[in-house]
Amino acid sequence: MNSRPAWLPRALAVLLLLALLAPVFGWAAGAVGYAEPLENAAEATGAVDSAEAVGIAPMPDYGVAGLGSAAGTFVSALVGTALTLVVAGAIGRLLGTDPDAE
Amino acid sequence: MHIPDGYVDITIAVLFGALSVAILGLAARRVGRTVPERRAPLLGVVAAGIFAAQMLDWPIPGGTSAHFVGGAFAAILLGPHLGSLCVATVVTIQALVFGDGGLVVLGTNVFNMAIVEVYVGYGIYRLLAPYGEFRAAFAAGWLGITAGALTAGLQLGLSSAFEYQLLTTLSIMGVGHLVLGLIEGGITAVVYRYLARARPDLRPTADAEVSLS
Numbered sequence: 001m002n003s004r005p006a007w008l009p010r011a012l013a014v015l016l017l018l019a020l021l022a023p024v025f026g027w028a029a030g031a032v033g034y035a036e037p038l039e040n041a042a043e044a045t046g047a048v049d050s051a052e053a054v055g056i057a058p059m060p061d062y063g064v065a066g067l068g069s070a071a072g073t074f075v076s077a078l079v080g081t082a083l084t085l086v087v088a089g090a091i092g093r094l095l096g097t098d099p100d101a102e
Numbered sequence: 103m104h105i106p107d108g109y110v111d112i113t114i115a116v117l118f119g120a121l122s123v124a125i126l127g128l129a130a131r132r133v134g135r136t137v138p139e140r141r142a143p144l145l146g147v148v149a150a151g152i153f154a155a156q157m158l159d160w161p162i163p164g165g166t167s168a169h170f171v172g173g174a175f176a177a178i179l180l181g182p183h184l185g186s187l188c189v190a191t192v193v194t195i196q197a198l199v200f201g202d203g204g205l206v207v208l209g210t211n212v213f214n215m216a217i218v219e220v221y222v223g224y225g226i227y228r229l230l231a232p233y234g235e236f237r238a239a240f241a242a243g244w245l246g247i248t249a250g251a252l253t254a255g256l257q258l259g260l261s262s263a264f265e266y267q268l269l270t271t272l273s274i275m276g277v278g279h280l281v282l283g284l285i286e287g288g289i290t291a292v293v294y295r296y297l298a299r300a301r302p303d304l305r306p307t308a309d310a311e312v313s314l315s
Contacts, residue, residue, distance in 0.1 A: 002201050004143070005143055005144075005224065008147070010296050011147045011151075012147075012171065013141075013152050014151065015111065015147070015151060015154055016153035018157075018158065019157075020227045021152055021158055022154070022157040022158060025157070025158040025159050025160065025161075026157070026159060028159070028161040029159030029160070029161045029167040031303060031309060032161040032162065032167060034139050034159060034167045034203060035105065035167065035252065036167065036168070036278075037104065037252065037274050037275050037277075037278025037279055037282070038104075038258075038275065039274055040278065041264070041270065041271045041274040041278075042109065042257070042258075042264070044267075044270055044274060045263075045264040045267045045270055045271065046265065047109060047258070047263040047264045047265075050108040050109055050263035051106040051107070051108050051109060052106060052107040052108040052125060052204065053106070053107075053306075055120030056198070056205070057197075057198065057199060057201030059198060059199055059200050059201075059202055060201040061200070061201060062157065062200050062202070073157070076157075076200060076258075077154055077157050079155050079199070080154075080157070080195060080196070080199060080200060081150045083147045083152070083195055083199065083234050084146075084149045084150045084152075084153040084191060084192055084195055085147065085149070086146070086148035087146075087149075087191055087195065088145050088146045088148075088149030088150065088187075088188060088191045088192075089143055089145065089146025089147075089148075090238060091145065091187060091191060092141060092143070092144070092146060092184075095130065095184075095187075096141060102159060
C-alpha cells in the first residue's frame with residue numbers, strides 16, 4: 001500500500017507552522033479589535049442578543065480551560081488540525097476505496 | 103462568516119440543512135469510487151491546512167479582521183465535489199469541537215462556505231483560467247467568498263432575529279466580504295501558484311476525475 005506520499009512530511013511541517021502562528025495572529029487581530037461583517041450586521045439590526053453558544057463543544061472559542069489565551073489557541077490549532085487531517089483523510093480513503101476495481 | 107445558533111429562523115436552518123445534505127450526497131456520489139488512492143492523504147492535508155489557515159485572523163487596521171475560508175482554494179486543488187466535502191469536514195469540526203458556528207445552523211454554514219463558495223469559486227476559476235491561472239484563482243477566492251457571504255446575508259435577512267432587514271444584511275455581508283475577499287483571493291492565488299509550481303502533479307488537471315460535469 002502506497003499510502004504515505006513523499007510530500008507528506010513537508011506538508012505536516014507546514015501544518016505545524018500554521019498552528020504555531022495561530023496565537024500570534026490571534027493576538028494581532030485582538031489588538032485591532034476583531035469584528036466580522038456578520039457581527040456588524042447583527043449589531044446594525046439588534047440581533048446580537050439572539051446568539052446562542054453551542055453547549056457541547058469541548059474547546060469553546062478555540063480555548064482550553066486552565067490554559068492561557070495563547071497556549072489555548074495553540075493547543076486548539078494543533079488538536080483541530082490533527083483531527084481534520086485524520087477525519088478528512090479517512091473520508092478520502094473511504095471514497096477512494098473500490099473493492100470492485102481491477 | 104460562521105453563523106451561531108439563534109440568528110437564523112428554524113425553517114431556514116432546516117431548508118438549507120436539507121439542501122446541504124442533498125448536495126454533499128451528490129458530491130460524494132460524483133467522487134465516490136473515482137478518487138485515486140494517492141488523493142486520500144491530499145484531501146486530509148488540504149482540509150487540515152484550511153482548518154489551520156482559518157485560525158489565522160488577519161488584522162486590518164480600522165477595527166476589522168478576516169480569515170481565509172478556503173472554499174475556492176479547495177475547489178481548484180481538489181475539484182468542486184471533493185472540495186465541498188473537504189470544507190464541509192472543516193466547518194463540521196469547527197462547530198462540534200470548538201463551538202464556531204451553531205449546531206442547528208450547521209447545514210446553513212456548510213451551504214455558504216462548503217457549497218456556494220466552493221462551486222461559485224470553481225466556476226469562476228474555470229471561466230477565467232484561459233486568461234491566466236493566477237488571475238483566475240484570485241477572482242475565484244475573491245468572488246467565491248463574496249457569494250457565500252451573500253447567501254449568508256440572505257438567510258439572516260429573512261430571519262426574525264435580524265428583523266427581516268434583508269437589504270441591511272445583504273449590503274453589510276456583501277460589501278464587507280467583497281472588500282475582505284481581496285485577502286481571500288490573494289492567499290488563494292499565491293498558495294495555488296506555489297503548489298502548482300512545486301508539485302505540478304497535484305494540480306487538478308493531473309487527474310481525470312476532477313471536472314465540472
